[in-house]
Amino acid sequence: MAFLRNxxxxxxxxxxxxIGFVHRTIVNENILAYRLSDGSIAAIEDRCPHRFVPLHKGRQIGDVIECGYHGLCFGADGSCVKNPVEGAIIPKAARVRTFPAVSRYGVLWVWLGDPAAADPSSIVNLDFLVDPKRSTVQGYMPTRANYExxxxxxxxxxxxxxxxxEFQASEVFHKLKSEVFQEGNTITTRLTLPNGKPxxxxxxxxxxxxxxxxxxxxxxxxxxxxAILRVxxxxxxxRSESLFDVKSAHIISAESQGTCHYFFGNTRDFALGDHKVDEQIKQWQRTAFIEQDKPMLExxxxxxxxxxxxxxxxxxxxTDAGSVRIRRALRKLIEDERDAAVPK
Amino acid sequence: MAFLRNxxxxxxxxxxxxIGFVHRTIVNENILAYRLSDGSIAAIEDRCPHRFVPLHKGRQIGDVIECGYHGLCFGADGSCVKNPVEGAIIPKAARVRTFPAVSRYGVLWVWLGDPAAADPSSIVNLDFLVDPKRSTVQGYMPTRANYExxxxxxxxxxxxxxxxxEFQASEVFHKLKSEVFQEGNTITTRLTLPNGKPxxxxxxxxxxxxxxxxxxxxxxxxxxxxAILRVxxxxxxxRSESLFDVKSAHIISAESQGTCHYFFGNTRDFALGDHKVDEQIKQWQRTAFIEQDKPMLExxxxxxxxxxxxxxxxxxxxTDAGSVRIRRALRKLIEDERDAAVPK
Amino acid sequence: MAFLRNxxxxxxxxxxxxIGFVHRTIVNENILAYRLSDGSIAAIEDRCPHRFVPLHKGRQIGDVIECGYHGLCFGADGSCVKNPVEGAIIPKAARVRTFPAVSRYGVLWVWLGDPAAADPSSIVNLDFLVDPKRSTVQGYMPTRANYExxxxxxxxxxxxxxxxxEFQASEVFHKLKSEVFQEGNTITTRLTLPNGKPxxxxxxxxxxxxxxxxxxxxxxxxxxxxAILRVxxxxxxxRSESLFDVKSAHIISAESQGTCHYFFGNTRDFALGDHKVDEQIKQWQRTAFIEQDKPMLExxxxxxxxxxxxxxxxxxxxTDAGSVRIRRALRKLIEDERDAAVPK
Ligand code: FES
Ligand code: FES
Ligand code: FES
Incomplete structure (x- = not known):
């Protein structure tokens, strides 16, 4: 199955x-991300072209990555900038692919498609994750399930x-109202449970x-x-004023056809900086995501x-209206991208 | 390879x-068995037709199974009897397959073939398993080996x-006599070790x-x-009177081509209800089946x-005469079943 | 991919x-090696022709191997020498393959090709492994990597x-000199690090x-x-006299396309028989081979x-000159062997 690349x-x-390198496989690409001395983010292929070991087994020296097997060094532009043996020739083919990368909202983003088209302004606005008036608890869950x-x-x-x-069963569940809204390629599913107990x-x-x-x-x-989830x-x-407003980001990156990376960030507008509340939310995330959602998806x-x-x-x-709409929109985007790649 | 289905x-x-649901894969079918309020047994496909999660992750409410993902409820006849959202339409396709099922001799049986042909009277007689004059110790061993x-x-x-x-080596083993008897599709292999020490x-x-x-x-x-094993x-x-008579059932259900469920029930006509003896037999089953047979089969x-x-x-x-005869009989039954399914 | 067999x-x-049988898969052949009463080594197929269980699950009685499932006995020549049941016929097909085998330098060697061509004098000279003037520490590391x-x-x-x-980084590494020598099918790679600290x-x-x-x-x-490694x-x-001379054997046997057996023997000409030094070297082997090389290869x-x-x-x-030369020589040997096997 095809994936969206741009x-x-x-x-x-x-x-x-x-703590160290960030290296994960995204849409079947092995990628190594690291921070350059000017604070910007570099992302390169996590595979040495010499003997194909992962570069994350090496180390960062200044702005270059030294392979941990025989010491070839690669710059953020993907070129091999050093063979550790004096006078030794560096073959032209000694280079790794690079990926546009940027840090935004506390998230590291990489672009898999045509580098010329990589525009950070197209990144989904997740500024609530770094809103000083909110507290955020981050999480990560590698999952053996297709991202869809x-x-x-x-x-x-x-x-x-x-x-x-046990967290949120509602006695008025049977009365729920389910709606779907679409604005361009943003699709919102709304579930309303009217007049029930909190x-x-x-x-x-x-x-x-x-x-x-x-x-x-x-x-x-x-x-x-x-996905941005708002409760x-x-x-x-x-509807004039909400009594509470909990917002979370669910950011899922396909790893391969049958596996994905599931990142979550839960924010709140109360108990800011309270580590005890952070810890409670972390515990809740473990239960809800790792013990409950993950086994179902897998x-x-x-x-x-x-x-x-x-x-x-x-x-x-x-109640599938949202997911059907989303799958269709996604299919169309992938097909459009494929069509655009065909020479006219 | 084909399996017998009828x-x-x-x-x-x-x-x-x-303790809870019984759910296992039998001949590549995911099946969920549960007890209805009238005491009879229901067996349905263990797969919700909505999003394909196993129904055993849900729960039983009265005689229906509620899916643990979005709450669709299925009756023992396989039909969806409830969508938890008020007024929501239940699509006709929302149904699961069912399998004739029955409890007999303390064993849950399911029928995989044509439901019209399911006749519990064709179940092998294992009444010794529930004979009040005997004590039975049950066991179960999932095995990564073909059932044959x-x-x-x-x-x-x-x-x-x-x-x-260590349990039963005989010093007269070399003198053994091996015989095979067949009556219809019942094949009996007899091994006689004459005049040896017990x-x-x-x-x-x-x-x-x-x-x-x-x-x-x-x-x-x-x-x-x-298989019914008698020692x-x-x-x-x-041959007028036996000095001891130990009888056990070995009931094996193919799970897939390369795996099976191996159930065993050992009965005795002495020390009835003696839990200490039960525990010794359980220990013996663990050693003989799990530590000795299983690694060999796998x-x-x-x-x-x-x-x-x-x-x-x-x-x-x-000494392979029995197993060759059995494999042939089984092959013939499977072929006959396949031939019968071909429209004339 | 083909392997060298002769x-x-x-x-x-x-x-x-x-301690017991030596049984490993070498180039996809399941082999069981054991010692005969005359001290010589036998190697037979580790698979009973009756029901295909591994013979290493049985036991050795004198010079024959008794299958652990139903007791057929096989001699070192591969023939079935006994059916434990009196008077029972032994089918002619009841035999296992045999492999020429020999013990030399403390190493058990098996020959996979044409038995007529098996000449122990073609075994690489590793007499330093059993030199009374040296001490040897042996090791073994099963590795999920192709032997090449x-x-x-x-x-x-x-x-x-x-x-x-941490064991041997050299501050004059950049000045290293790399040379390759070939004598027939023996290829030596030499790395010289001149005038550096030890x-x-x-x-x-x-x-x-x-x-x-x-x-x-x-x-x-x-x-x-x-490979014989000399430091x-x-x-x-x-170059008139070396200050130290450390010699080790690295003996790698392909198990399958993607796995190998990696044996190593480190010898020294000092601290002979000193078990504390042995233990230090064992610890070093664990770190260098199992914790460092193995993850890289895998x-x-x-x-x-x-x-x-x-x-x-x-x-x-x-610096790849040696490995390229070796891979080519190996390819040629494998092709020559294949060509020789084609009837003219
Ligand atoms: S594998 Fe990276 S330098 Fe050799
Ligand atoms: S998956 Fe069963 S109700 Fe949705
Ligand atoms: S499998 Fe070896 S004797 Fe039967």
């Missing part, structure tokens, strides 16, 4: 670079009632466990696989194997 | 249902002398370690892969891979 | 036989500067950490995959998969 993929959190299954999961939030029931986690914000609220969950999808509570029927993938979910004719429910 | 396969022990290798193992009990030598485990029953016995081992095979001791040359399978044992031209000994 | 492969260390990658590793010792830097391990032998030496590393390759230190410019293999390294057009450096 787009920015998250390869890691920017602060992972404080993770997007499906997000674009049909009715699963929360079942998969994450989950425990929101009870303080709304005035107790018995204070009824309209719960509005929105998932805003951006191609190929970034808001309102007094029933009154069970689907294990069954699908190399097959595409829609080729197996799944039963479609009206 | 037959009953064991999917589990009935008392496994006391397990049947081979049983139908040539000379292996006991080598694989389980194994320690039988010494009490025969009057000491030095009291010579004729040891008679019989394996009665029923297609496709149920009896007699005073030499006198080593064969690792070598065979997708190849059929007989395509590799194994050397045949006269 | 050659001796190491299947294990001779002293492994003190291990040979590449040895024939380009510049990797020591990076992979094993590694800590050699400092005693040369008169302190600041006494400059010429360090000369030589790797002598013998087809298909035996010597000299006073700068003076990372290459993971990337290569079924592809041949040279088909991927690696960049070639002048």
């Amino acid at each position: 787009t920015w993929y998250m390869i890691g959190w920017a602060n992972e670079l404080d 299954l993770a997007i499906d999961n997000l674009s049909d939030l009715t699963h929360v009632q079942y998969v994450h029931s 989950a425990a986690v929101y009870s303080n914000a709304v005035g107790g466990l018995d204070a009824p609220i309209d719960l509005v969950n929105e998932v805003e999808w951006h191609a190929p696989s970034v 808001r509570g309102y007094r029933p029927g009154d 069970a689907q993938q294990a069954f699908l194997g190399d097959r595409d979910l829609f080729d197996l004719h799944p039963v479609l429910l009206h | 037959t009953w396969y064991m999917i589990g022990w009935a008392n496994e249902l006391d 290798l397990a049947i081979d193992n049983l139908s040539d009990l000379t292996h006991v002398q080598y694989v389980h030598s 194994a320690a485990v039988y010494s009490n029953a025969v009057g000491g370690l030095d009291a010579p016995i004729d040891l008679v081992n019989e394996v009665e095979w029923h297609a496709p892969s149920v 009896r001791g007699y005073r030499p040359g006198d 080593a064969q399978q690792a070598f065979l891979g997708d190849r059929d044992l007989f395509d590799l031209h194994p050397v045949l000994l006269h | 050659t001796w492969y190491m299947i294990g260390w001779a002293n492994e036989l003190d 990658l291990a040979i590449d590793n040895l024939s380009d010792l510049t990797h020591v500067q990076y992979v094993h830097s 590694a800590a391990v050699y400092s005693n032998a040369v008169g302190g950490l600041d006494a400059p030496i010429d360090l000369v590393n030589e790797v002598e390759w013998h087809a298909p995959s035996v 010597r230190g000299y006073r700068p410019g003076d 990372a290459q293999q993971a990337f290569l998969g079924d592809r041949d390294l040279f088909d991927l057009h690696p960049v070639l450096l002048h």
